[in-house]
Amino acid sequence: MTLRSIIWYELRSRPWAVLSNSLAILLGVAALVAIRHITVYSEQEISQQLSHLGANILVLPPEATLQDYYAADKNGGTIPEEHVSEIYLAGLTGVEQVSPRLNVPANLGGLDVTLTGILPQSELEAQTAWQTTTLFTTPKAHEGCTKAKLGTADLESPDSLVTHRAIQNLKANELVLGADIAERSAFSAGDTVELMGQSFTILGVLPTTGTVDDSRAFAHLHTVQDASGSGPVCNAIEVIGCCEDAAGDLVPQLRKLLPNSKVVTISQVVQTQVGVNRLMANTSWFVLVVLVVVGGTSLAGAIAANVRERRREIGTLMALGATPQFVQRLFLGKALILGLSAGTLGCIVGLTTAVLAGPAWAGVTVSALPVTSLLAVVMATSLAILSAWWPARQAAALDPCLCFQEV
Amino acid sequence: MIKLENVTKHYSRRGETITALRCEQLTILTGEYVAIIGPSGSGKTTLLSLLGGMLSPTTGKVWLGETSVYDLPTSARSEHRSQQLGFVFQTFNLVPYLTALQNVQIPLCLLGQAAADQERRASEMLSRFGLADRLHHRPSEMSVGQQQRVALARTLVNDPKIILADEPTGNLDPESREVVLDAFDAAHQEGRTIIMVTHDPVAANRATRSLTLRAGELTEADTDLQADQSPQRLSA
Numbered sequence: 001m002t003l004r005s006i007i008w009y010e011l012r013s014r015p016w017a018v019l020s021n022s023l024a025i026l027l028g029v030a031a032l033v034a035i036r037h038i039t040v041y042s043e044q045e046i047s048q049q050l051s052h053l054g055a056n057i058l059v060l061p062p063e064a065t066l067q068d069y070y071a072a073d074k075n076g077g078t079i080p081e082e083h084v085s086e087i088y089l090a091g092l093t094g095v096e097q098v099s100p101r102l103n104v105p106a107n108l109g110g111l112d113v114t115l116t117g118i119l120p121q122s123e124l125e126a127q128t129a130w131q132t133t134t135l136f137t138t139p140k141a142h143e144g145c146t147k148a149k150l151g152t153a154d155l156e157s158p159d160s161l162v163t164h165r166a167i168q169n170l171k172a173n174e175l176v177l178g179a180d181i182a183e184r185s186a187f188s189a190g191d192t193v194e195l196m197g198q199s200f201t202i203l204g205v206l207p208t209t210g211t212v213d214d215s216r217a218f219a220h221l222h223t224v225q226d227a228s229g230s231g232p233v234c235n236a237i238e239v240i241g242c243c244e245d246a247a248g249d250l251v252p253q254l255r256k257l258l259p260n261s262k263v264v265t266i267s268q269v270v271q272t273q274v275g276v277n278r279l280m281a282n283t284s285w286f287v288l289v290v291l292v293v294v295g296g297t298s299l300a301g302a303i304a305a306n307v308r309e310r311r312r313e314i315g316t317l318m319a320l321g322a323t324p325q326f327v328q329r330l331f332l333g334k335a336l337i338l339g340l341s342a343g344t345l346g347c348i349v350g351l352t353t354a355v356l357a358g359p360a361w362a363g364v365t366v367s368a369l370p371v372t373s374l375l376a377v378v379m380a381t382s383l384a385i386l387s388a389w390w391p392a393r394q395a396a397a398l399d400p401c402l403c404f405q406e407v
Numbered sequence: 408m409i410k411l412e413n414v415t416k417h418y419s420r421r422g423e424t425i426t427a428l429r430c431e432q433l434t435i436l437t438g439e440y441v442a443i444i445g446p447s448g449s450g451k452t453t454l455l456s457l458l459g460g461m462l463s464p465t466t467g468k469v470w471l472g473e474t475s476v477y478d479l480p481t482s483a484r485s486e487h488r489s490q491q492l493g494f495v496f497q498t499f500n501l502v503p504y505l506t507a508l509q510n511v512q513i514p515l516c517l518l519g520q521a522a523a524d525q526e527r528r529a530s531e532m533l534s535r536f537g538l539a540d541r542l543h544h545r546p547s548e549m550s551v552g553q554q555q556r557v558a559l560a561r562t563l564v565n566d567p568k569i570i571l572a573d574e575p576t577g578n579l580d581p582e583s584r585e586v587v588l589d590a591f592d593a594a595h596q597e598g599r600t601i602i603m604v605t606h607d608p609v610a611a612n613r614a615t616r617s618l619t620l621r622a623g624e625l626t627e628a629d630t631d632l633q634a635d636q637s638p639q640r641l642s643a
Binding site for chain 2: 014312320
């Protein structure tokens with residue numbers, strides 16, 4: 001017989017009371033875990049979708065409009081390429097990908113095309129790595145957005161220019177053709193072509209997108225800059241921001257960072273998607289408050305009632321030699337077991353709900369987030385112990401003479 | 408030896424002070440078997456609580472040997488109860504969700520004994536009281552007499568030097584009462600000190616010394632009361 005076994009036998013003797021005492025915590029944890037899981041995976045899904053759609057924030061010359069950009073970027077205005085470094089150096093929360101673009105008119109085998117200069121990710125990463133050793137601070141991001149971040153393998157193929165608006169490697173003399181140009185010019189991958197007085201090897205042909213990209217040719221930014229004599233500038237910088245931040249603080253921060261440029265966002269798309277996530281995030285805070293208030297008071301009340309019911313038993317234990325600390329541990333131990341079991345069970349219920357309801361409610365596939373689940377269990381256990389603290393102290397302060405009285 | 412020196416216990420209720428116990432001097436020698444008799448509300452339970460180290464006196468000192476009990480800190484008093492005292496309660500006070508064996512193990516658990524030793528010792532003690540076949544029964548599954556025997560086993564399992572009993576035969580039939588009183592006799596023969604609060608004249612007559620409590624005043628039992636209670640003569 002130990003303190004633990006006394007707690008265990010008491011719990012086992014009243015299973016329904018145990019269930020009702022911990023029900024509020026169980027349900028609170030279940031709701032919290034379910035909402036949190038769906039929110040995180042929803043953010044991740046939105047982030048992935050946005051990365052497929054392209055940039056959700058554009059940094060443009062001050063005189064340009066969003067319409068100009070999508071009309072083929074021939075507005076003529078430019079911004080310094082060094083804005084790319086400035087964005088990275090600022091370490092803004094939610095910046096996932098930065099891609100400068102310079103559009104110049106060109107002629108390819110008798111066809112008028114738009115030649116777009118882009119900077120491959122390998123060079124941006126090298127730039128970031130260099131900056132990390134000096135000033136660069138790693139940007140923070142939401143859990144869902146971080147999980148959605150692209151890997152190197154995702155950007156290896158030229159097709160990634162369509163799917164992810166970026167490419168990992170692009171040499172100075174390599175060219176990627178839009179579907180429409182390739183069809184009209186009859187060039188294909190591996191061919192060598194002359195463009196703006198320079199010789200290029202065609203790295204690949206993009207699939208049809210139905211956008212202006214179909215009539216563009218893509219080359220290395222610095223090659224395009226040299227060929228056009230524009231200097232180190234670009235027409236636009238595409239920024240893929242985490243959906244939450246793109247709709248929130250990121251745009252004002254970029255405007256503050258680059259006061260001589262125009263920062264615009266595809267706000268409607270982002271706002272709608274983020275609105276859902278914000279609602280879920282706010283709901284999860286609400287559930288957390290409900291869990292703490294209702295779960296905590298419910299368990300505190302249950303433990304206090306348990307102390308009242310067991311006054312004779314406590315008096316007897318004290319008469320037999322139990323110290324006040326032993327009595328206090330008797331109730332705190334009970335609260336710990338209740339909190340731990342309610343938290344664990346609530347976590348399982350919440351996770352199951354999220355897995356089953358995620359596809360229906362938010363169109364996302366959900367799997368377990370170990371840290372979130374663990375935090376929920378730890379929180380439930382801590383809440384239970386805190387709730388039981390005062391009743392347990394009262395139990396320890398009871399008069400042992402109660403053992404002689406009819407209670 | 409137990410000694411009370413100038414002990415008083417007052418309770419305050421709605422601004423009124425009630426004297427529950429007043430005792431200038433009481434000495435109970437080691438090995439004595441003392442019955443404390445008196446009407447309800449006379450302070451018997453207060454006296455038992457004071458002797459058990461569970462109720463601080465308003466004035467005076469309670470000595471157990473050379474130790475002034477209430478000069479000890481709370482945890483040391485708990486330890487003192489655990490090592491020196493055994494309690495028998497009128498309503499047995501068994502823990503309802505524990506079996507007979509587990510109930511008897513409690514004092515040993517509080518002494519920090521190993522689980523195997525606890526089980527062996529508790530099992531032996533229950534067998535001594537004829538409950539070998541009731542080890543795993545809960546109090547609700549046992550008769551009143553069996554419950555009191557479990558309570559007795561729990562009292563004696565930690566080998567206490569002093570037994571404090573609160574109306575130990577109050578709820579028992581004559582047969583069960585004999586079992587309890589025989590157990591007290593045996594404990595007395597073993598040299599333990601027994602202090603028993605009782606209304607029961609039969610139980611009081613088994614003691615070697617009787618004390619009377621009237622309105623909180625403790626005196627040696629007067630012969631009239633003893634004569635009223637029993638044909639046997641009490642040794643005062």
